[in-house]
Amino acid sequence: MRLDGVLFFPVTPFDEAGAVAETALAEHVAQGVAAGAGGVFTACGTGEFNALDLDDYTRVVAGSVAATGGRVPVFAGAGGPAPAARAFAAAAAARGADGLLLMPPYLVSSPAEGLVRYVREVVAATDLPVIVYHRGNARFTPAAAAEVAAIPQVIGLKDGLGDFDLLQRIILTVRRAVDRDFTFFNGLPTAEFTVPAYRGLGVNLYSSAVFAFAPEIALAFYKGVTAGDDDLVQRLLTDFYLPLVTLRDQVPGYAVALIKAGVRLRGLDVGGVRAPLIDPTPEHVARLERIMNTGLEIAGA
Template sequence: MRLDGVLFFPVTPFGPDGEVAERPLIQHVDQGVSAGAGGVFTACGTGEFNALDLDDYTRVVAASVTATAGRVPVFAGAGGSLSFARAVARAAARSGADGLLLMPPYLVTAPPDGLVRYVREVADAGGLPVIVYHRGNARFTPASAAELARMPDVIGFKDGLGDFDLLQRIILTVRQATGREFTFFNGLPTAELTVPAFRGLGVDLYSSAAFAFVPEVALAFHKAVTGGDEVLARRLLTGFYLPLVQLRDLMPGYAVSLVKAGVRLRGLDVGGVRPPLMDPSPEHVAELEKIIAAGLEIVGA
């Protein structure tokens, strides 16, 4: 299973009753895959994994698998307490997911050996390929990352810290410790802003939250950076991604709720976010609308 291109992290739609709305989710995922996503990562951070119970989660993963219809791999989020992480790993497998994105355990800060054990137990529960998310309280050393890479079910490492010295040491140690194919990718919020820096380390793959609401812009940026069009890449970074990040940083949680607002602005009713996240203010939604228009103008969409 090889991931390539722009990785799509769909939002989780909620209806007027606050429950998961499968119909708009299927439409959202289908539109993203049809637009050219290289993989679907459902019920992850952008999909409000933190706010889903087991029933919600199962419905989201099953709907995403249905919408994708085998066209690209579907990875489902997992994480939190060990018992919940194992339960959702099993639910993802039953629902037809192709793999897991394993996010940090709940609350506690643990030593590297404990994190490795956490990953092993969740991977064993689901029996699915696992990509480990390196961020928050899940911080791996080069040695512990190499231990992950020796696990047959662990196929990748998503960096959400942006510590390039540490990441370079992790990459070199993993490559030295194992000759198997192992995927690294950029998982920082609004990853496009740091794509040039990650590419300097040989990490070309990245997650794109922007793809969820402006696939035209996200795909144009990906084509520009992979095709060597530095002028267009810089125009998009300056005219779209930089103001988006500046708006995102005005409020905690906007890395998710702005994406959901963007999906609504593009015409799909996906509802608001669940607490503790907050929907953007009307002023910020208006600013987001201007940023979207500027991005679409740059790519001629």
């Protein structure tokens, strides 16, 4: 399965009672696909996987698959305690997902061989292709990454660390050890901000949280990068992404909460975030709106 273009990580809408708002989810996903997403990664970090129970998760995956209508691949998040990760993986397969993004195990630190064991145990619960998330306490050594990449169902690695020395070692080790297509992509928060650095390592694919609330900006940036329009890329990085990243770093969890606020600013009621996250202050929402409007102007939207 080949992924290309801008990868869309939708938020998970909640209604006033705190339940998954399935109608809003369907509209949100359908809008993203119509805008030109290259793939949908649902119930992942931006989708508050950490705050979903199995019933919530099942509704989100089923709704995303239905709204996508087979136009692009749908990957669903899985992770946490190994038994829970296996249950989520099975549920995603049963609801028609095309693949999984395997996020870190719950809390504990572990040796590299333990991470490999974790991946093997979750992968064994499903026939779906799996992308492994390299982030947090799931920090793979080059040798462990190569061992994981040798598992036939594992098709890629999403880097959320930004340790370029380690990532280069992983890429070289995996490419030498695995004789098949294997995808690496930039999964840092607000990934566009580091796209030029990742492209220097030959990692061109990236996730885009901005696409969830401003696909016009995300697509303008992508077109600028792929077409070699350095002036447009630098303007967006300087006048949109830099202020956005600065605001994001004001409060832990804003990498998700700001995105959800942005979706609301664009007219779709997706509710607030679940604990332990908090919604942005009115001052920060107003600041986000100014940043977004600047980005839309640069993008010509």
